[in-house]
Amino acid sequence: MEPLLQVENLTVTYETRQGPVHAVDDVSFTLYRGEILGLVGESGCGKSTLGMALLRMVRPPGHITSGKMLFLGRDLLRLPEEEMRKLRGRHISMVFQDPMTSLNPLQRIGDHIVETIRTHEPQVSKQEAWDRAAQLIQRLGISPDRLKDYPHQLSGGMRQRIMIGIGLALNADLIIADEPTTSLDVIVEAQFLDLLRELRDEFNLTMVLITHNIGVVAELADRVAVMYAGRMAEIGAVRDVFHETLHPYTKGLLASVPSIRLEDGLELETLSGAPPSLLDPPPGCRFHPRCPQAKPVCREAVPAWQEVKPGHGTACWLYDEEEA
């Protein structure tokens, strides 16, 4: 597996009036080419902030405080803004929950795609760019006629396809999708997940799929990263994380997810309490106030990252050999 992006000790801080909020706190992980990494966790745990940080697009009062992000060997955090702008869109592209916010309501879809292509590839003629857009959108299951439509004339599912299409038109290596299916109905969502799967196979796309929908991750992701209160709790292959769950938070989260299968029964576990305020997070393991397995050490010291088996790691004292 070829590493595409290596994130090391990344910290992102929002300077708020009440004090600094480390929305991403000392997070490290590797993204491999051609994989779909699902990023999950409760609201406010830092998923979107991490996604924006990968594009160096964290908005003030937030900023990247420390760490490294090696993209194909180059540290993105050391690139001049000009270089970063070229990379953005061209190599790393983003899809949001509500594509309306990234599309200009007064611009036809086709013109938008043509303009985006020509910004990054000025040598391409308008006609060439339009033809490329038409080919792509057809591949995405939308009639090329629709290029003449304005964003509001398309359904939510079509708009999401177009956003992915813009990334593809520029041959992006990495797509960061933040809740891309959250506003879609279940059949349209499933159609879109099928499309993502096909595109990954066809173009060897790499994708970070940010979602609160555990089912979507189980359906599509190769690996899963679980965040809790700004920190990484667990990362591993999707089967390992679901069936050989390590971190007590992951266990609680998975057990609270409703399943449509009748044989899974009618009982749901409920995680007690709520995630902590990031202004004043608990010391030690941030999950300890809610953790059914907390030990005295959990209240005092931050658990180190443990690679429990190759490719499957967690930050939890239960797996610290010296402690155990």
Place this chain on the structure above:
Amino acid sequence: MTTNDRQSLVSVRNLKKYFPVGQGLLDKLFNREALAVRAVDGVDFDIYPGETLGLAGESGSGKTTTGRLVLRLLEPTDGTILFAGQDITHLPESDLRPLRRRMQPIFQDPTASLNPRMTIGQAIAHGLRIHHLAENAADERRQVLDILAKVGLTPPEQFIDKYPHQLSGGQRQRAVIARALVLRPDLVVADEPIAMADVSVRAVLLQLMRDLQKEFGLTYLFITHDLATAKYICDRIAVMYLGQIVEIGPLPQVYSNPRHPYTQALLAAVPVPDPDARRTQPLPKGEIPSPIHPPAGCRFHPRCPIAEDVCRREPPPLHPVEGEPEHLVACHLR
């Protein structure tokens, strides 16, 4: 006892709601016929005391409109609605008022449902006053504290004077539930009540709604686009498509033996939280057509993988599934 022997709390027949759509100047000039969104177009169902009937379907299928019609927050275009045996279809507001206490809504967005300038305690007491349910100030406070404790806002003394912005989203929805239940309603129409909450909070709210149903003997109309959530609370489920019910029955029967091709697609599309259970079934093509000009015959026919000629001509009536008399489906071929 089959459901048919029981006296229903709500009985809806041929219920319709058409919303006129704004006509453009050109339409008026050329005298083109007035258009209407057929949000609900001929719906029949009963809700029996103590049960939860789920209303499922994709957005725009008419779930919310149906719920608002049952609550008589909307004037029906056609059909009848009986509540506890009384015809309320066109009951004027003054006659509805005594019934309003008995049918309470819970909506999706608790923030929008609560007045930001009222404390939780004031919001709950407001309903008690309107319906003259408290004997005096002390009794009112006792009832408010009582219901706060019942919905898990404990200790209630700490919550009674809080404003909505001082609560989390999950706590706000508990307050909305408290405000509805303090009136001791018979029917609660819950429209996507947990859709805005976080995964872990959803499980908690769902459990709370189940517990309160038992404790207060409530009847729920539970509106949701999430069929996985529905499994945990609904006794029976109705699946809507373009303003009509395409399948209805006891939830275990509908989920284990879905008969309508649309229900089958909907159930198959729900992602299962298990990577070993990835979907293999194909999906229907395209998206839901406009409810302004719904397809003739069976409304699902343009997307149906097994449609035949008759489907394009005639609307299929709801009829019982073989061997499952309480399970009804509207499909010519099933």
